[in-house]
Amino acid sequence: MNKTLYTVLAYLKLTKPIITLSVSFSALTGFVLFSKAFSDGWLVVYLGVLLIAAGSSVINQIQEADSDKLMERTRNRPIPTGIVGKKQAWLWAALLSVSGALILGYQFNLLTSVLAVFTLLWYNGIYTPLKRITPWAILPGALVGAIPPAIGWVAAGGSLIHPHILFLSFFFFIGQIPHFWLILLRYGEDYQKAGFPSITSTFNTEQISRLTFVWTTATAIAAVFLSVFGIIKSLTIAFIILGLSLVLVISFYKWPGIKRPALVNRAFMIMNLYFLLIMLLIIADSIL
Incomplete structure (x- = not known):
């Protein structure tokens, strides 16, 4: 090169x-x-x-x-x-x-x-x-x-201080947490090797995966509430978000205890795709 x-x-x-x-x-x-x-x-x-x-x-x-x-x-x-x-x-x-x-x-x-x-x-x-x-x-x-x-x-x-942006920011705040747990599941030992304090020394893989599921579910619930707070006005888009959120939770349902890196990487991709789709739907709802 x-x-x-x-x-x-x-x-x-x-x-x-x-x-x-x-x-x-x-x-x-x-x-x-x-x-x-x-x-x-x-x-x-x-x-x-x-x-x-x-x-x-x-x-x-x-x-x-x-x-x-x-x-x-x-x-x-x-x-x-x-x-x-x-x-x-x-x-x-x-x-x-x-x-x-x-x-x-x-x-x-x-x-x-x-x-x-x-x-x-x-x-x-x-x-x-x-x-x-x-x-x-x-x-x-x-x-x-x-x-x-x-x-x-x-x-x-x-x-x-408008309620719409406060809740939207809250949604993005919640969504950061499962991203972090996924990184820990994949690279927890790497972090410890580099001297970073890691909850992998406090919680085992199964517990971390359970925490990931809890925060993922919280993220999905927050997304559904985008319509409740008036951010999403289209009933059609609201139902699409509900469907995507159910798919997200279901895809993580059997997560507790998962240890294979390939599955962690897949979950990370699913979470990123979910956020991209939610942002696209918010934009679509706003301009239509």
Whole structure:
């Protein structure tokens, strides 16, 4: 592979593109939910959140570079392998983060930019260091997934204390928890090897899988309540969400005790697909 292309791909990998694209899409969901259309600025809010989320991801990889060397899952990342130096990574993170914050602040309002910067500071300044202290860092860390929809909502002109965005953010908050349990089921030993406190030392695999099922069910129930809170207005879409939520719960019904990595990976994909479909349905309901 061409060396220049290899380096470009390394810098791209630092941004965790799949995660950042998902985060940006949740912000777009909040934007369309308020504006009821792909009104002026929808692409800008997507780009702004994408840039600052990418910058946050780069900072995270700088912070955890030493730990990443010790874990099978992360040892081939650009910084542990030496493809990208920490100084270059910091410059890349600054360029991305500052650009995102300026774009959001200039195009929309100060609160939009402040929320985005707060998310970065919370993720990199609170959640990431807290992972070294307690295995329950996911609880405050889940806030990171709840804020992006609010960023989009506020960018479109919505109030931060409106019940619709508060409940939508709550839904995304709840959904972060089973994601974390799934990662623990798959990579718990890896985390312990790198020195992270892990609940795998407190709970066995069966107990963690039961917790995953409980939080997955809570996520499905929260999705159904989107129509109760008036976020979803179409009866047809409400029934589709009900059906998807039932499928999600049923697919996890026999989960307690599952240990095979292939099944954990499958469950992770199902959860990600579920969230993508819910966001698409919220957008469809808003514009139709």
